[in-house]
Amino acid sequence: MHKRILIASLITASAAVVLPFGQIAQAAASERPNTPATPSIMEIAATQDPGDFVRRLGDEAISELAGEKVTDSSRQNRFIGLMKKYFEMDQVARFVLGRYWRSLSDQELGEFADLLQKYLALNYASKFKDFDGEKFVVGESFENKKDTFVNSQVVRPDGPPVKIVWRLREFDGNLRIIDVSIEGISMGITQRDEFASVIQNNGGKVQALTDLLKQKIDGN
Numbered sequence: 001m002h003k004r005i006l007i008a009s010l011i012t013a014s015a016a017v018v019l020p021f022g023q024i025a026q027a028a029a030s031e032r033p034n035t036p037a038t039p040s041i042m043e044i045a046a047t048q049d050p051g052d053f054v055r056r057l058g059d060e061a062i063s064e065l066a067g068e069k070v071t072d073s074s075r076q077n078r079f080i081g082l083m084k085k086y087f088e089m090d091q092v093a094r095f096v097l098g099r100y101w102r103s104l105s106d107q108e109l110g111e112f113a114d115l116l117q118k119y120l121a122l123n124y125a126s127k128f129k130d131f132d133g134e135k136f137v138v139g140e141s142f143e144n145k146k147d148t149f150v151n152s153q154v155v156r157p158d159g160p161p162v163k164i165v166w167r168l169r170e171f172d173g174n175l176r177i178i179d180v181s182i183e184g185i186s187m188g189i190t191q192r193d194e195f196a197s198v199i200q201n202n203g204g205k206v207q208a209l210t211d212l213l214k215q216k217i218d219g220n
Contacts, residue, residue: 048175050141054150054166057086057177058136065128072126079125080117088169088176089113095179096192100199100206112210119213133157146170147178 064070064078083089093113094101101109139151148168153161167179179188195209202208 050148050150050168050175051138053086053168053175054152054177055136055138057082058138058152061128062131062134062136065125066131068129070129072129075128076118076121076125079121083117083120086177088171088178089117091169091171091176091178092116092188095188096195097199097206097209098192098196100196100204103206108206112206115210115213115217118217122217137161148175 061082064082065075070078090109090113093109093116096116097104097112104112134157135155137153137155139153141148141150143149146169150166150168152164152166154164155161163183165181166177167181168175169178170176179186181187198209198212199206
């Protein structure tokens with residue numbers, strides 16, 4: 001139960017990641033009196049608050065994915081939509097492939113990222129079906145080099161809270177999630193280790209991993 005709730009919140013909060021929200025500050029006033037300036041895209045992006053970004057993702061995930069009334073197929077599609085909105089999937093794909101991503105063309109990497117979204121949705125979207133009374137609480141954030149880390153917890157009615165840390169990075173002026181750690185365990189690293197073993201056992205060919213993921217998705 002602990003692992004199920006923890007992984008579910010982490011990924012959707014899956015995953016897909018992708019997130020243009022947060023507090024948007026007012027642009028500076030125009031030189032002409034009583035004429036408000038229109039904020040540029042870069043000004044809006046620069047005012048995104050990491051805590052609000054993660055909070056809105058968590059609220060949206062629970063709102064769209066939780067409960068038995070949502071069908072499994074609809075829940076998976078919504079999960080993928082959240083990942084596209086809040087996660088930088090090309091970056092996630094590079095990370096989980098490790099050094100092997102360099103052997104792929106841009107098109108192949110994009111196709112793998114799409115496949116990865118479907119694989120994660122297949123494995124984790126259904127976990128929200130059992131959510132009942134959990135609360136998503138966002139805490140403090142801190143910066144480390146070019147990334148921002150946001151602390152959060154899933155507060156459960158029947159057990160201790162689950163600690164989740166979101167790793168955010170800015171891409172083209174917009175915040176995106178690139179990794180999530182649950183109780184100190186990076187899900188990106190965990191997935192990378194799993195994928196690396198598949199690739200290594202098949203002569204270093206990424207296609208072997210791609211075929212395996214397709215088989216799992218198609219066989220569902």
